[in-house]
Amino acid sequence: MTTCRSITNSPDYAYAQSIAYDTVLTCNQKNLPISVKKIIRDIPNLHIQKYTSFAKKNDLTLDEVYEELDSEEGCLWMRKDGQFIIFYNDTVSNIGRSRFTIAHELGHYLLKHNELTKKTNLSRYSLSESEYDIFEKEANYFAKRLLAPIPLVDTYLVNWETITAECIEFAFDTSYTVALHIINDIDKRYRNSNIVREHHPMVNNFIDFINRDSQTKLCLTCKTLQPTKEKFCKICSGKNFLESAYKTYTSFYLERTNEMKYSGFKLNEFYRATTCPKCGNEQLTETQNACQVCGTNIMNRCLGEMPEYPMTPSETIQSSGGCGQGQYGLSGDARFCPFCGGITSFYYQRLLKSWEDEKEEQEKRLQTLPNSFSNNTSRVFASGATN
Ligand SMILES: [Zn+2]
Ligand SMILES: [Zn+2]
């Protein structure tokens, strides 16, 4: 990629934005938050190193590293062999802030600030004051647009109609300060031009993730995620949900780290089990309703209200009504109908375990694992971050 840029008197924000958006578009990521480290790993002559590793390697204290690298946050260095290294302070406890620092240094690299000045190190002392100022502003702008691209924020907005800084902070893993900047940018855009949505081809890569993230709810009883539009929990039949809405997103995000997965059976496109859940018979046609070997009903349908536990042959199930909404079949893990809360044919036939039993089993299994394997994710709240 060849670009002809020369140093001007003012920051080129449009350029910084277009490079940031191109980077997001071509980085082969589909989930948020965007991994800046993965982007860096994909650039052959760019490397990343922690301050603590630099200190250890050169036998320096952290204060000496700050002095040596001329920054307490991070910096971009060009080695004599043409390789670039991003150093970042990994002792900063605010994750959003260190992500911003790394994105900022990546900005210096991709905006070719080194080439523009022919300097190997972009420090305050090696650049003129105005050069330094322009580069800093461009790199900050780049970082903000890379971490939380407006077209992706807009995709959340389509689902929620409104958004807060906390939503951006959690969905995009930025500092609170950066999230506030984004909110201001969106407000300003609306006031100045009445624009409510920007499109960019990158949206296609992330739309499935964002729609799932913004249109689901978490059952607080059994801890499973389900589509917002469904009324009852398909696992526990409860209605105690926490929705992913702009008002509740922070707690939704935090609660979601406890998500559970319950067992289920693989279904074909006609919602029939591909292997009989009871006897293991694999000689099944795509659309048959019951296994010819053991008589088990292999389509998971809503049966509505049924007597406690079945001792009945599959004809009882065939003839039972259900609510009809799931007549084309429910998912292979559904114990209950998400539309009416009725029992499903899989659960009625005792093909699926009750969620309580399964939860207990999973918790027991987790307890026997060493600590590092348990999936307790901790998220440090951002506060007073730099921008
Ligand atoms: Zn549930
Ligand atoms: Zn069977």
Ligand SMILES: [Zn+2]
């Ligand atoms: Zn139903």
